[in-house]
Amino acid sequence: MFERTDTLRGMTSPAPTRAYRRLSVEERQRQLKEAALSLFAVRAPDEVSLDDVAEAAGVSRPLVYRYFPGGKQQLYEAALRSAADELEQCFAEPPEGPLTQRLANALDRYLAFVDQHDAGFSALLQGGSVVETSRTTAIVDEVRRTAAEHILAHLEVVGATGPRLRMTVRMWITSVEAASLIWLDEEKQPPLDELRDWLVEQFMAVLVASAGRDPQTAEAVRGALAMETAEGPAGSLARRVLPVVSDAAHLL
Amino acid sequence: MFERTDTLRGMTSPAPTRAYRRLSVEERQRQLKEAALSLFAVRAPDEVSLDDVAEAAGVSRPLVYRYFPGGKQQLYEAALRSAADELEQCFAEPPEGPLTQRLANALDRYLAFVDQHDAGFSALLQGGSVVETSRTTAIVDEVRRTAAEHILAHLEVVGATGPRLRMTVRMWITSVEAASLIWLDEEKQPPLDELRDWLVEQFMAVLVASAGRDPQTAEAVRGALAMETAEGPAGSLARRVLPVVSDAAHLL
Structure with missing residues (x-):
């Protein structure tokens, strides 16, 4: 539980630039979903933009779109899916x-x-x-x-x-x-x-x-x-x- | 309670044509809201069209728009408001x-x-x-x-x-x-x-x-x-x- 909390908290600070190219597709998607979830935790999803998510994850907006071409709706559903999996493990x-x-x-x-x-x-x-x-x-x-x-x-x-x-x-x-x-x-x-x-x-x-x-x-x-x-x-x-x-x- | 049920049930049969012009604005709105509610009771709101409501109320589609210019969303909210009032009386x-x-x-x-x-x-x-x-x-x-x-x-x-x-x-x-x-x-x-x-x-x-x-x-x-x-x-x-x-x- 504490491990999970720390992981999520870590996502609110920008990822180091050197990691920009090294993450696998799966790692990058997870990073973006966690950045989104950490923002949804303090603001209603309606008030979170893709720019906000990109900034929280320390990446560019086009990069977010590369991994979530469906934009905010797709990212939201993916983040929710991952939160639901985490919740079910509880x-x-x-x-x-x-x-x-x-x-x-x-x-x-x-x-x-x-x-x-x-x-x-x-x-x-x-x-x-x-x-x-x-x-x-x-x-x-x-x-x-x-x-x-x-x-x-x-x-x-x-x-x-x-x-x-x-x-x-x-x-x-x-x-x-x-x-x-x-x-x-x-x-x-x-x-x-x-x-x-x-x-x-x-x-x-x-x-x-x-x-x-x-x-x-x-x-x-x-x-x-x-x-x-x-x-x-x-x-x-x-x-x-x-x-x-x-x-x-x-x-x- | 039975009176209310009967009123709503009555709305599923078309209103007599001679009543078409006689209803006041308020009566007409109530008639349309009740027709909408009786349809929502058997189908999900997503699956009810304004044509369905017009037909259930025995009126034309333009007439529904005259009383609810915001269309289905406005009619739905008005019907919900009236259902909520009824529920609160319970x-x-x-x-x-x-x-x-x-x-x-x-x-x-x-x-x-x-x-x-x-x-x-x-x-x-x-x-x-x-x-x-x-x-x-x-x-x-x-x-x-x-x-x-x-x-x-x-x-x-x-x-x-x-x-x-x-x-x-x-x-x-x-x-x-x-x-x-x-x-x-x-x-x-x-x-x-x-x-x-x-x-x-x-x-x-x-x-x-x-x-x-x-x-x-x-x-x-x-x-x-x-x-x-x-x-x-x-x-x-x-x-x-x-x-x-x-x-x-x-x-x-």
């Missing part, structure tokens, strides 16, 4: 330890991505951008689907995933996106680790509520809770929530 | 009875709107539409903000609403949108009343989880639970969830 987490810990690990990487891509992330998800097309929407949807598949794999569902559990997971993923946008909009408050823990708790909450209606989700919840500890997030949530609902014995 | 609910009942009433109206506008609703929220602009995005955001304000008003928060409670409500609203899109995509399963009850339960769940971290949310939850009954949704949820979490005593 979700990979070994199936070890309590579910809340795995989710926290993946969220740490996801939220670092949000933090780093900032304005570009907002612009993409909020829509209304002139560079948004059905292709960019499809890339975003693919990332969402990948995230859902990772989570469902960790829930170790036996057989096909039913619509209720799938819908619960997809709803939570959407609400994580919403939280990310609000977080960027509200000057990155609360701190990332607090936001992460809270999102993990929200996941547990919606999963438990769906378990009340769906045997498959109930099975997944039972399996997940069995691996949680009193010291971990699930125990902490249980102890903090109990006093709030303890006055509601009239509901039982 | 949220108004008197502050009486248990919170779950108020939420269920508002969701009934909201989901009927989703059911009725179908493809147009999906196209708008999924983005990537050629007719989507920063103005249409702003209208959608305004509807979300209005929904959040209604919910926060029902939670009867004393003083300014803190970021945690506000974020919880906005996240839930986004997940309701996600559920609506999935529901349209999955041939409107589960049945609307089941989806509605489940969304109410999801709201209770995320609110209770946030209450564990935020005193203001805890206060709102306590107030809300005090008005719930064992026979109502909160009691039913509590009884269904208890057996699922009862094996997790090791967390306390």
